Amino acid sequence: MSAAVASNHLEHDIRTLAQTKRIRVTEFFQDFDKLRSGFITDQQFFRCLWQTLGLKLDTEQEAVLRQKYDFLRNGRFNYKAFCEEIDRNFNPHDLTKDPARQRVEAPEFLGTIRTVRPLTPTQEDVILGVLSRMQQFYQYHGINLRTCYEDFDRHHMGVVTESQFYRSFPGPPDVSESEIALLVNKYRDPGKPGLLNYLNLHHDIVAITGQIVKQKQLTPTFERSVDYVPLQPTSDPTLNQIFDKIRVAVFKNGIRTKEFFKDHDKLRSGIITENQFICGLALAVGKEAQLSRPEIQKVVEYYRRQDGRVQYKEFCDMMENAFNIPNLDKKPLQEVVRPSRGALARTLKPLTDAEEARMNVVLSEMAEQVRRRRLMMYTYFKDYDRGKAYTRVVTPLQFGRILHFLSLNVTAEDMKLLCKKFEDPASGDVNYPAFVQCVDKEFVGHTLEDADISEKGRTNINAPEKTLQSISNVSFEDLMSRIRHIVLTNRLRVNEFFQDYDPLRSGSISKAQFRRGLGLLGLSKLGIHDLTDGHYNVLIDAYQSPDKEDQVLWTRFLHDVETVFTQPCLEKDPNFQVPPQEIFCVPKPGTVDWEQSTEDHQSIFEATMDRLRQRTNQRRVLTKPVFQDFDLHNNGHVTRVQFRQCLTILELHATEPEMASLEAKFCNDVGFNYLQFLQELEPREQQQFMYEKRLEELRLTNASKKLPELNIAEDLEGVMMKVKTKVSKERIRVLEYMRDYDKLRSGRVQKISFRRALDLCRFELKESEVCILEDKYQSQGYPDFVDYVKFCDDVESIFTFKELEKAPLQEVVQFKPPEEWELNKLEPEAESMFSMCMDRISEKVRKHRMQLYPLFEDYDRVHNGTVSRSQFRRVLNELELASLVNEQEIKLLWHKFDVKIGGKDDVNYIAFCEMIYALAKFEWRKP
Incomplete structure (x- = not known):
């Protein structure tokens, strides 16, 4: 193998490893090149490869790289040329080829290679089909195969064991065991026995997804995109x-x-x-x-x-x-297709010819019985139809029960035939209106002809107007009085019920909208007052718009009704006297005008009420609960029969003429007004309006002078004694409270700040006592300031002397606050009487060796050494010592041992007991 080929092969392996680990090798070589010369030593070069890529090269590989990149032969590598070769995707100097075709990509992830075990073409086709199904399943469910196996791949090597692959296989569920075995053979890692490369499988599935996307981009699609789907979408x-x-x-x-x-x-x-x-x-x-x-x-x-x-x-x-x-609303000229006539109606189920013939015979027989017996069948079926808005169906079981109740018995086969014929296709129940219409000729249910609009029923606009007398005998004034009463008692805003129908604020709306607004106002059969057609015609005629015959001037109606609250434009006439709202209250409809009744009726009524009132007062009967038991709607009314029942229960008997007079007085269209009757029977005193009286009392209270001060110290010595006693008991640092108001540490504060600081110390000094301190410690040259340092030094002298280090021979005497009861002084005569009383008590205690503390301690729950005066007297009674003292001596004991606890006068029983033991000459704390 030549040096160039070996170099290209080695660079290809390094490039694959770098792309797999997503590493830019340039950044790591630069750490060794401080001057950015592009050269590093060979030791630094190979060390960087080992630290970053984990790549340990042998001697031959090092020689191949050294020969190519150490072209100066001085032991320094040109790492920049090496990094450009590894990181580049195409050759920028070769312009003859497309850069996309020059891209160098890693063939596999993580530097692994596929298995070299070949598969048959059939197995390859099976694996391709499995991968296609897996791709569709993963894309629809949003599954990522890589994340399913990452928990098992702790070192991120892209491989898992065969058992881990089976355990976390995400599907799809239609993949068989044999197909999974083919996947295992396909993606087995040959270099690592027992491991499977799941990243290669993930990469193949992603490649299939990209291929499908490219096919969709090349294939033209024709989507149906219209404004709305037509009613006939196809010609089929x-x-x-x-x-x-x-x-x-x-x-x-x-x-x-x-x-x-x-x-x-x-x-x-x-x-x-x-x-x-x-x-x-x-x-x-x-x-x-x-x-x-x-x-x-x-x-x-x-x-x-x-x-x-x-x-x-x-x-x-x-x-x-x-x-x-x-x-x-954006297509005003578009014609809306409506369903054909009868398309939305409930149709009957078709039967065979034989079943239809038998059905006609059964229906004719039942129709004859209904005609002969004059049965009204629809009401019986309707009682079983308790659904919302009447579903107009009943169950087959209810259908059979109703026929049996009406004695229209049929055989079981005929019953099945009836249920089958009149069965509702949606719910399976029986359509009883259709059945009743078949057997009852007098019953007319909903038919298709009901939808026809008769031209004869339309109103002729050119017809002459009807007068008030021809429309109704209803009085317009009485009707408006009733409407004003409803608006006043229910505090209704009439404007809110009509203004939505008048968006242009023209002041007029249509007649239908006006009636709809009246219904929302409560003027309907379901509301507060039943507004009949006659009442409505009277209002329409009164508020007819002069310009438009089909319009009503609702603003005029609003003005006439809302005058019950106030008058419009009242700011222009400040002297106008608004009428009281009570004049707009009218009695309920049907109430008799009692003032126009005869004297005989009035005399009978008065005599009856006097007798019933006298009997009720004698027996002290609770009458209202009896009437409330019959008033289920809580409207203050019961029926006439219920009123008579209530009087019988209460044993308030009355003759028939007397009962008629009571009913004439308190009855209306709603019923008997028992609240008004009880108000006449048991009149109550009206509560006085005390608001103005309370305001006057409050004004006098605020205008009165301050309350007199009690238990005050009259001189400076007494005031300082109270302050020093408080400081000694509670260990208060007065200086800490005073210096917060002296930011410049001048030694003086304002008098108002001085008072505020005394309040924070909780000395509870009275106004006159604070004035004494202010006069004593007023700062020289500053009449509005107090020398608080001098005051604090005098208070702190109870603990030690100031600057004691300058007077080492000074003797410091600890301040001991006197007992509060010791400050109580008696007159000489009272003191002698007190001594004689204490001698008598101590003599008996000495003879009987009595224990005084336990009984007092039972009443001293907080263990502060005091009991109340009543408890002190009670203890003396229990000890049988109260007979030795009279009432005057008891008061002397209270005054002598009196202490103030929370502003209340209590008795210091510890001082009393110790004095008794001392006079009885007992040893200390014995008994």
């Missing part, structure tokens, strides 16, 4: 009939066909497999349209693509726009 009459059946079933049942297909189309490409399309179509309209398998197959063949998949989106678009055209 059989296919048109199938589409008509599907279209009618979709329209009648309101089926959204896309919902049955889009779950199979994860990428929303509009294309699914044939099996998925068949399943979705059968599930969507298979039962409703009575589609057979050949009919479904015909639809599949029409929408099948070249790759075997089906375009379901085009089919769904045609079904969704069966009797409509999308974007019809």
Whole structure:
């Protein structure tokens, strides 16, 4: 082998290895060439190949590379020429050839080679078919074969064991064991026994995918892209009939066909497999349209693509726009194709001639019985039809039960024949309106002739207008009063119910829109008030537009109704007196005007109410719950019979004339107004309007002076004693709170800041006590400031003296805060009476060796040494010491041992007990 051939072969192997590892070798050689001369030593060259590519060359290979790239023969390699040879894809100096044809690519991944074991042509064809099926399966499911085996390939060598290949084989499931064995033989690595090169398999599948894409680019495709799918997509009459059946079933049942297909189309490409399309179509309209398998197959063949998949989106678009055209607002001249007459009606199932003859005999016999017995059959069937909006079908079992209940008994065979004839093709139930129309000649169900519009029924526009008296006897004022009452009590915005019908704000709408708005307002049979045709005609005649006969001036109606809230343009007339809203409230329809009744009726009513009121007050009966049990709608009304039942339950008996007078007073069209009756029977005092009174009390409270201060210190010594006691007990550093307000450390702060700092220390000083401190420590030359350093030094003197290091002979006396009860002073006479009382108590305690602490401690839950005054008296009673003291002496004890706990006067029982033990001459803490 010549040196050039050996060099090309070696470079080819290095190029394959570099492309497999995705390495640019130039970047690694440059680390050894600091001056970028393009030359490195031979040791650096071979070391770089070993470190980057893991390539260890023998002596002969090193000699081949040294001969080619060490052309100066000085032991330095021209690595730039070597890198250009390895990295280049084509020769830029050879312009005679296409650069795409000069590209040098690695034949295999990872430097491996295919097996040298040859396969037969038959086996190669089988492997090619398997690879094609695998490519389709992986492309549809989004499977990457390389990622399936990467977990087993820890060193990224592109090979796995045979068992790992079987274990992670991703399919497709129709690949047999023999075909997998052929794949194993095909991609076995000859250099590594027991291993398979899965990357070569992945590379072949990717190559098949690229080949298919190129074929699609070369093959012209003709897609059906129209604005909308026409109603007759093909000239095949059989296919048109199938589409008509599907279209009618979709329209009648309101089926959204896309919902049955889009779950199979994860990428929303509009294309699914044939099996998925068949399943979705059968599930969507298979039962409703009575589609057979050949009919479904015909639809599949029409929408099948070249790759075997089906375009379901085009089919769904045609079904969704069966009797409509999308974007019809942009095509005003487009004619919409409507279904033929009777196409959407429920048709009866055809029978054979013999079955039709027998059916006629059975129906004629049943029709004779219905005519003779005068049966109204439709209502019996309708009671079993409790679906939404009446499905007009019943089950065969219900159909047989109804016929048996009506004594229209037929044989089992005839029953099967009836169910078969009147069976609904979609649900399998019985179409009872069609059956009733066949046997009951007086019943007229829906027929095709009902859709005809009679020309005689149309209104003649040129006909003369009818007057109010000819239309109805309804009073316009009474009707408007009722509408105003409804709007006022329900707080309705009339404008919102009509303005959507008037987008141009012209102030007029059509009569149909006006009635529709009244219905939304609650003026309908299902609303608050039933607006009859007479009422509607009265409103139409009153608000007729003078310019357009078919229009109504709804803004005038709005103005007349909403005057119950306020008057328009009120800002122009500030002195106008708005009428109270109570004048617009009217009683319910049917209420009797009691003021115009006779005196006899009024006297009977008053006597009856006085007697019932007296009996109710004597028996103290709860009357309202009894009426509420009958008022299921909570509208404050019951029927007249229910009213009499309630009076009987309450034992409020009344004669027939008295009952008639009560009903005349409280009855209306809704029923008996028991709330008004109970208000007359049990009148309650109206609650006074206390808002203004409370405002006046609040104003007087705010205007009053400050409350008097209690338990205040009258001099500076008392105030400082309170401060020092608080600081000594709670160990407060007053200086820390004061210096935050003295940023410049001048030793003084403002009086307002001084007060704020005292509040933060929680000294709870009164206003007068703070004033005493401000006067004492007022800064010289600054009347609005306080010398807080001097104040803090006086407070801190309870612990030590300032600058004690300058007075080493000074004796420091620790400040001991006095007990609070020791500060309580008594008058001389009270002090002598207190001493005599304590002597009597101590004498009895000494004789009986009594324990005082345990009973007091039972009441001292927080263990602060105090109990309340009532608890102190209770303990003395339990110890049988209360008989030794009178009420005046008890008060002296309270005052002597009084302490303030949370603003409340308590008794320090520890000081009391210790004083008693000291007078009884007990040893310390004994007992």
